[in-house]
Amino acid sequence: MTGFFVLAIYVGIFVGAYLIVTKVIQRATLRDYTSLKTVTFGDESAVRPNRAAGIISIFTIFFIWGMFTGSSLLPRFLHAPAPFVGTAEFTYTAEANGQRDDATVTVVVYPRDEKVDAPEVDPGDGFAKNDSEAMAQWRSGLIRVDANDEISKSDGAEVVAINGQPITRGGTVKIDSGTVTLSDKGTPNYAPSRGWQMEPLYLPPPEEVWTRTIRVLDEGFRNFTLWEHLGYSLFRVVVGFLIGALVGIPLGYAMGLSNWFRGWFDPIVEFMRPVPPLALIPLVIIWFGIGEAGKIILLFLAALWIMAIAARSGVSGVAISKVHAAYSLGASKWQIMRYVIIPNSLPEIFTGARVAMGVCWGTVVAAELVAAEQGAGMMIMVASRFQNTDIVILGIILIGVIGFGIDMLMRWAERVLVPWKGRS
């Protein structure tokens, strides 16, 4: 149910922002060349990511996140209906030996992390006595109203109405702050209204993730600081990737330059390429254990085939006229390698390196999920076991940010180091 509301709000913001930004603001202000094009549907060059859309999109995610977690970053009126907190009261009517008596039940519903005791209440008159109970938000519980009554359930007393509305075993009565259900055994079960917000156990509000981030930065997690966890993951990726590139690139060159190497390694490379590195984790653990060596070997294997194939296609992609021209200019084989084949293959190798780094980053997290003493993957895995959802979310965000950062770094290196990419 809540899911449909989230979707509806999301679609609403999407459409509303679209109409406001493009039909109102941009129509009035934009006067560049693209805005004058009459054909934009199908003209790929007229499609640019709308900056406003990007900002609103990210904002919307945090907005909905805050809305449905009751975030303190949002004004209260924007929150989704919150779960009930406070003191609820309802009366029950007990019937025994043909006589009826009313008594009041007072339930204090407290926020999850602020446990309070049940309040003292005046027992009142009649054979049914007033009761009190304390209950955490989002929880529900049986209230043994007859425990202090003069005639208990075992003596034949029966709850017949809640707040005056008649009820039978298995029936439910709605009250202001939630519902009261009479169990099959005849005991009222009070469930305070849950509202539409997510329980922090499943999704903590953004600011809680943030304060947890500060705390983890301060105290570390499981004997390692946050930087050590991330550093270990990055270290494994970088070392595994470097070894993979160091072996894979020469292998790819050999495959691109020699029939024998191509014939020998083609079956191996073509077979290993479609094997997801994750499928190798069990074997790597059996052979090398869960230490650093196993992880680095796994990442080496993840990077090796990608780099070998990238180098091979980089060599195969050299225009024969360039090689012919170089020979005609008096270059030796070694000079052709150094001045023509290697620079010509660099753009492909960079593309491969970008893919390989992405795959390695995904693989290292997965490998750490399975077994590790430290690392980003281990962090979220252990946190999830202890239901520290905030750390899980923090970990996912950091993993995403680092993955994105790696890709940006590779793109930047590509621009600086191989500016001729795609320019032949």
Add this chain to the structure above:
Amino acid sequence: MTGLSIENLSMRFELPDGSAVQALKNVSLHLKEGELMSVLGPSGCGKTTLLNIVAGFLAPTEGKLVMNGHTISGPDAERGMVFQKGALFEWMSVRENVGFGPSMKGMPKSEKDEIVNHLLDVVGLQDFKEKAVYELSGGMQQRVALARCLANDPDVILMDEPLGALDALTREKMQSLVLKLWKETGKTIILITHSVEEALLLGERLVVMAPRPGRIHKEYRLPFAELGVGADLREVKKHPDFGPKREEILSMIWDMEEEIMGRTENAA
């Protein structure tokens, strides 16, 4: 014996499906030092194969090539090549491209810089010397290719449709440049082209090749290249012999094309 001798050259190779192609049959030519020969022919007449054999990229199945007394057996700096396009090194600046040959020989930097600067002046690219080649227009790129070839000081320059990818105006300017460079350097040049007009304008000698098997069909000696050196090429085209020669060669090539078409139609 100086110059380039092509003796009874035949080229026959097998295709994967078992059939064989006779790309060249009994081609004989002799080029004296400093001659400019243009080669013309319909597609499939083996002119590019011939050039690749002369460059040393292919070994002929029969016959031999002798240059200045020695047999050609592979590519060498004595035979420079200018390609239609895409043979420049994008990872090098204009200056580095032009200086590639001298660098490979290990020529001292000062000497190399002198050659490069001189050639960049000749082709008019001094202002672009630190640019990347992909930043230049097609015509400029071909001027870099010419300069790069000349920097290596080859005895023979082989041009495989060097102006084929250029627009008409640039092409005309480049034709003048080729003639000027030919006269100034005295190089032997073999130029392959698709354009009859270009073959007439640039070829001191003009060889028309015929297809299936690739062979020399007819040879001309022409005055236009000499006339065109330092002159306006449009004036050369007004020469009384130019028009008739063009028509003669055009109809010759049309006949060959029609013959090929007819043969494929019969085969079908």
